[in-house]
Amino acid sequence: MKRMLSGIKPTGRVTLGNYIGAIKPFVSFQDDYEMIIFVANLHSMTIYQEPKDLRQNTKDLIALYLAAGLDPEKVTLFLQSDVKEHAQLGWYLNCMVTMGELSRMTQYKMQVEKAKARKDTSIGAGIFNYPSLMNADILMYDPDYVPVGDDQKQHVELARMVAERFNHRYSETFKIPEPLTPRVGGRIMSLQDPTSKMSKSDPTGKGCIYMLDPINISKKKIMAAVTDSDSHVRYDKENKPGISNLMEIYSILDHKSYEEIEAMYEGKGYGEFKKDLAEIVGAELQRVQDAYNKIMASGEIEKVLDEGAKKAGRIAYKKLAKVERKMGITIRK
Incomplete structure (x- = not known):
């Protein structure tokens, strides 16, 4: 091995x-x-x-x-x-x-x-x-x-x-x-500045989701994430870095390809996409936090x-x- x-x-x-x-x-x-x-x-x-x-x-x-x-x-x-x-x-x-x-x-x-x-x-x-x-x-x-x-x-x-x-x-x-x-997820970017890496030392905290933060706060950060003036959910890291970063998070956590995500939100706006992503992130955080609490107590x-x-x-x-x-x-x- x-x-x-x-x-x-x-x-x-x-x-x-x-x-x-x-x-x-x-x-x-x-x-x-x-x-x-x-x-x-x-x-x-x-x-x-x-x-x-x-x-x-x-x-x-x-x-x-x-x-x-x-x-x-x-x-x-x-x-x-x-x-x-x-x-x-x-x-x-x-x-x-x-x-x-x-x-x-x-x-x-x-x-x-x-x-x-x-x-x-x-x-x-x-x-x-x-x-x-x-x-x-x-x-x-x-x-x-x-x-x-x-x-x-x-x-x-x-x-x-x-x-x-x-x-x-x-x-x-x-x-x-x-x-x-890694091909996907190697570098998740800031939710407020998708040209910079998501950092623990984010000065405002708005661009960063912390694993042990309250779930509702993390969902709000997803909803407030920077995208662009276009409304098409399409992976294009160079021209659409904000939505591409969110799609990367979606792809990793929900095990879907970019093509599948694009097809799911064809004709739909960023609002619906962000709402669904917020639920996906929230569910992942809840699962990890529940396990974390048991481990810390054990x-x-x-x-x-x-x-x-x-x-x-x-x-x-x-x-x-x-x-x-x-x-x-x-x-x-």
Whole structure:
């Protein structure tokens, strides 16, 4: 069975975009792949997190993974910080990349531009160095595939390059992973600005649906979503980004193709389409929230994380020992 690996940061509340793009696909993958999924809480340290919020967001994220249908018997689910080898391998691999390579990473360049805009040149070193930790996260487990959105493919490409560099210098050690980009739902956009990704840090909150928000609020956000002056429900991402984004959500949650959706609303306006979509989103949120509440009350999260860390730790221990022997860090051969 092929192995697949992914991680998600516990910063901010989980959005419908996170659910559709990252969490929900894993439920279908878990029967076909050996899944390793971690909560990337070390990566959350690149910017300050209020401790109580980080703790709650981490717990919520794990509970939502399980509520979505991930089976701990099929999936290895753990906290990144519980497997100490991540940070150690991250340092070794950090010594194998150049400052030029790290400075070309999109996230770092975005932070530089934001710093310039606010006339503040102070950018945390974690923002610059985090791709090396991400390289370790990926390469530690020799995955065949790493599912990513279009905006994250750059990270997998860097991991591939570092793996090839290490293998060339020290002999075959890491598997070269392949990025896996979903055809639909990889990047759900803001409901108010369909040219921007749905973000946890949405300044108004109107463009973002949070998985644990009251259902009626989420329905209202769907009804108020930006579309266009046309009234034809048609998928055209370039010319009709707003309605296309809503159709993407509809397609994923109700298992219908764009062609089927277009046929269903032929001759009907956006109002009826939005009303139906609001009900579909509401039903999905209700199902997940009911499961979430049961999981939070059960106390099973700690057990799942403990078991996941043990399984991941066994793989990580062997890989790190192999890396250290190859590099000469340890005197053992």
